[in-house]
Structure formats: structure tokens, C-alpha cells
Amino acid sequence: MNQLNICSDIDGTVTRSDDWLDLINKSFDKSIASENHKIYDYHRLIGILRENYEAFYQKHKKEMFAKSSFRPMAKEVISEFYQNHRVHFVTAWDTDVEPVTIQWLMENFVDYDSISHLGSHNKVQRAFELDCDLFIEDRYENAWELSEAGFEVLLMNCPYNQGPIHYRTTRICHWNDILEIVREKEVKNTASYARVI
Ligand SMILES: [Mg+2]
Structure with a gap:
């Protein structure tokens, strides 16, 4: 099975959007x-x-x-992804909070392959650098920009990200939805690999 590069925002996506x-x-x-x-x-x-x-x-x-808290099933689904794929966290947070984020992920036993604190909302360049297959995000404008650049985006439904979505974006409500979408990709990947050999 081909490994996917799964990129995810953290705040409002991995964490609850009403924490603050x-x-x-x-x-x-x-x-x-x-x-x-x-x-x-x-x-x-x-x-x-x-x-x-x-x-x-x-x-x-x-x-x-x-003090951030996890959305339901976020930790469990990320943990499953880490077994078979590459998990990249890409956040707009400033670099000076990186030690806090890393500590928080460590204390909560979250495994991942990389983490980027961009200090800006422009995530397109990093998505290219990470050869992103799927980007999980809660900010409407980010989802749109990433989809415009050619990336498949899963937009975590929130009161602040309503509106029409790009055709490469799928609106999801729960980490179980993300798990289902990735499992479908795994099945397709395995089927196309089987055809090749
Ligand atoms: Mg966010």
C-alpha cells in the first residue's frame, strides 16, 4: 500500500474549536x-x-x-494513520509556541512525522514541500487556497467556516469521517497496486 502524506492543521481541527x-x-x-x-x-x-x-x-x-483539548476520536484516528502513513502537522501558530505544542503532543502520546509552525496562514507552499495527499483544515480560506493549488482538503465543519466549498474540498464533521475517507483511499491504492503486479 502506498503511504499517504496526511497533513493536518491543529487548532480547531485536531483540537476543539471552542477551547478558547x-x-x-x-x-x-x-x-x-x-x-x-x-x-x-x-x-x-x-x-x-x-x-x-x-x-x-x-x-x-x-x-x-x-490547555487545548482533542476533538472526539482525533487522537485515535491520528494514531491509526501513523501506523500506515505519514502524519504532518502544519499550523499557522508562531514558532515561539513550538516547544509548547511539542510538549502537548508528547504528553498526549500523539505520534507524527513532522510539525511545521508557519507563523502565517499560507500553507500552500508547505503542502507542496510535503507532497501532501490530503490536508485536514478548519479555516475556510486555507481550505480554498489549498484546493485551488490542487490539493484535496477535508474541511472540519465549524460555525465559522460555512459557505460554498471548492470541488476539491469535502466538508466533514468528525474524525471518523476522515478515517473512512482514508480507508477508501487505502482500498483504491491496494487495488491499483495489485493491478500493477
Ligand atoms: Mg485551525
Whole structure:
């Protein structure tokens, strides 16, 4: 079976998309429910200037990342992928939180082949470098850009990523959906390999 290069974003994709809402609600005196988290950028969601949110983020980001929690089945499915494929985490997070991320993954016994902290939302170049076969993502614009560049994307459904999707993007709701899609690819791969030999 051919190994796939499975790339995945972390926040909101591997982790729950509402992990940070409590802290944000408390800090900015808001009461935004997770189903009303309809705008990706927090400064726009809570109606403050980008630089004010950036100051908050810079102060709290390590604490926020360290307290992230997994989406249901994310850990189990990633663990299965790691047995047969290559798992690459590609996050927009800044490089200065890399030790926190690595520690968090280690403490939670998550195996992976590589991790990239890009410090920007532009993930297309890294997807090319990793020879990506499948990209799992929660940010709408990233999914669109990656699909436009030719990559197959699985978009984790969230209130903030609604809208029409690119034909190379599939909207999914659970890590079990991802598992099913990868298993279908494994069957196709095995069948085409069998035809070759
Ligand atoms: Mg994300």
C-alpha cells in the first residue's frame, strides 16, 4: 500500500474549536456560545481592534495552547494513520509556541512525522514541500487556497467556516469521517497496486 502524506492543521481541527471561548468571554466580558462562533478572527467576533486582540493573544497564547483539548476520536484516528502513513502537522501558530505544542503532543502520546509552525496562514507552499495527499483544515480560506493549488482538503465543519466549498474540498464533521475517507483511499491504492503486479 502506498503511504499517504496526511497533513493536518491543529487548532480547531485536531483540537476543539471552542477551547478558547471561555477565556475570551471572561477576558472581554462577552458570552459568545460556541454555536455563535461564526467569525473565524476573534477580534472581529468580539468587536475589538486587531492590535488589542493581538496583545491579549501574545500574553496568553502559551497557556491557551497548553490547555487545548482533542476533538472526539482525533487522537485515535491520528494514531491509526501513523501506523500506515505519514502524519504532518502544519499550523499557522508562531514558532515561539513550538516547544509548547511539542510538549502537548508528547504528553498526549500523539505520534507524527513532522510539525511545521508557519507563523502565517499560507500553507500552500508547505503542502507542496510535503507532497501532501490530503490536508485536514478548519479555516475556510486555507481550505480554498489549498484546493485551488490542487490539493484535496477535508474541511472540519465549524460555525465559522460555512459557505460554498471548492470541488476539491469535502466538508466533514468528525474524525471518523476522515478515517473512512482514508480507508477508501487505502482500498483504491491496494487495488491499483495489485493491478500493477
Ligand atoms: Mg485551525
